[in-house]
Each structure stands twice: as structure tokens, then as C-alpha cells.
Amino acid sequence: MTEEIKKEAPAAPATPAAATTEARPQSPSRPAGALTDRRPPSRPQGRPQGRRFVRRRKFCKFCADKSLTIDYKDPDLLRQFITDRYKILPSRVTGACAKHQRALTSAIKRARVLALVPFTPLHHD
Ligand SMILES: [Zn+2]
DSSP states (O other): OHHHHHHHHHHHHHHHHHHHHHHSSSOSSSOHHHHHHHSOSSOTTSOOSSOOOOOOOOOOHHHHOTTOOOOTTOHHHHHTTBOTTOOBOOHHHHOOOHHHHHHHHHHHHHHHHTTSSOSOTTOOO
16 A cells, blocks of 8 residues: 555656746747847846845834833823824834833723723724
């Protein structure tokens, strides 16, 4: 039983692979020359090799400014850490550290319960 399967297995993938490699270089409708002509031999205006977009280092706003405190009664501050659909932004977006992200999350959730920050944009009536 097992020997029969082993014999068949290596033979099966070989035939489809050979068929695809044969078909790839030239499509039946188009001549081979048209495909190669379309592609430019070198890229003069491609992506520049040097680093163009130097990403600024993200920092925790609350660690940087010790006077800034996370307060659930301050919706204007919390608004900076939620999306326009009132979802809490992840720390990988805002740069908040774990400690302050935790504090922010609970402050936003508390503010939601007190209706200082909406749960959803659908609550307009
Ligand atoms: Zn922090």
C-alpha cells in the first residue's frame, strides 16, 4: 500500500512543472519579441537607491512630557489617540509606551461610558 503511493508521488509533480515552464516564455497569441520590447532594459527613473523616507523615531508623548497626564475627563487629549470612527489607535501607530497605552485605553473606555467620547459614529440621534 505505502510503496504504491511512494512510487506515484515523485512522478506526478514533474509533468505539470515542465508544462508551465514551457508555456511561460511565449504566449500563443503574442510574438515573443513584443513582450521583451515592452520591458525597459534598465530603470533610470526607478526607486532611488538611498533612503529617501527616513522614518522619524516614534516616542511616547506622555513619557516625553511629564506634565501631561492621562485623564478620562479630557476628551480633547483622548481624541488624539482614537480614529475618526472612535476606535482606539494601537501603540504602534501612536508610539505610546506599554504603560501609557494601558492607561490611555482604560481612560478612553471610561470616557466612553461617561459619554465624553462616543463608542461609534452611528450614535447620532
Ligand atoms: Zn510612556
